[in-house]
Amino acid sequence: MQDINFRNIDFLYQGTEKQKQAAVVMEDLGVFAHLARNDPILVGTVPIGIDIPGSDLDIACHVTEFAAFEQTIRRNFGHLPDLSVVSRNVNGVDRIVVRFRHRGWMFEIFGQPVPTEQQNGYRHMVVEYRLLQLIGGAGRERIIAMKQAGIKTEPAFAELLGIPGDPYAALLDMYYWPDDRLSGLYYKLLARERNEDA
Template sequence: MVQEDRYKFHSIHYLKSGNKRQQQAYGAITKLGIMADLQMYNPILCGTIPIGIDISTSDLDIVMEVYDFTEYELQVRKLYSEKKGFALQRKEIRGVPVIKANFVFADFEFELFAQPQPVEQQNAYLHMLIEHVLLEGNPAMREEVIKLKQQGIKTEPAFAQLLHLKGDPYEALLSIAKENICYRLFDHERKG
């Protein structure tokens, strides 16, 4: 993966020329106007749809950098609380506070995921980059990952299973990336 390739994920424009589902996602995101409405939080679409390993139940994960959860929650409620299935929760994941909102729009489930750190340092973004590099290096893995996901296995555990990684699959993916050259492309982002 060339250095410029990873920056394509900082905008959703690549979806316009992607597969059918990516084009539909582009339409839904654009119609909702979410990237513009929440631009102050540096939103980046992460997950399986950007890298083409989604299944029918995959959602649109929009990851953001948020420090003032109260202000952010007010804005998200104002913009999306009337959307089907709207739910919002605050919790901690691996010791980091998180605010998460879910709703349905244009036949897509949206998940807004915010933490008080730059998106480029958040695991969802790093996992997506790592998975993208792995798929670029081994295109046959794409169908194997999708098949495992269709059997109910989540994305990172599917990659861990195919790569024979032990332990926590989320941490294992980050660990193998550190050991391989692909990680050097975005290592500075992880360090902050």
């Protein structure tokens, strides 16, 4: 499978028009430079090319000093439209969610005291990218169509691939699967579809 270094957004410049636009907007804003000490990574649907109109630019950050992080946000992005900063504790874990708009894009920056590559948003994106490599262009289009019909990303993958149970938990488990096990899941999908067509 083709690997992408998701830590560096340069790969977006070789992607779709929407990915190129996203890269330019983020570079223009200097968002990764401003948040560098918090190990920011663009996650979600835009980096893996399954975004739909209205998709946010989701950026995951490792935040341990919430007051300092909020000061950084307000200093660098406080002038932008629709800025909101919400801090809360969920299941004993502090988190902060920042939203603002810039050049037609809604940004959502999510911070918690967990290293960025260990956060659920990053892990979901990586396993979804690996699955997209297997299911190809037709599978990608089916995921996008389901998203346009209102189905969230993880449930769309679960529905397409016949993954039972909680799709969010299942995809997190699949993050650790080797490529051959993911391929096996894909081959089951192909066999199921052949049986339905017979």
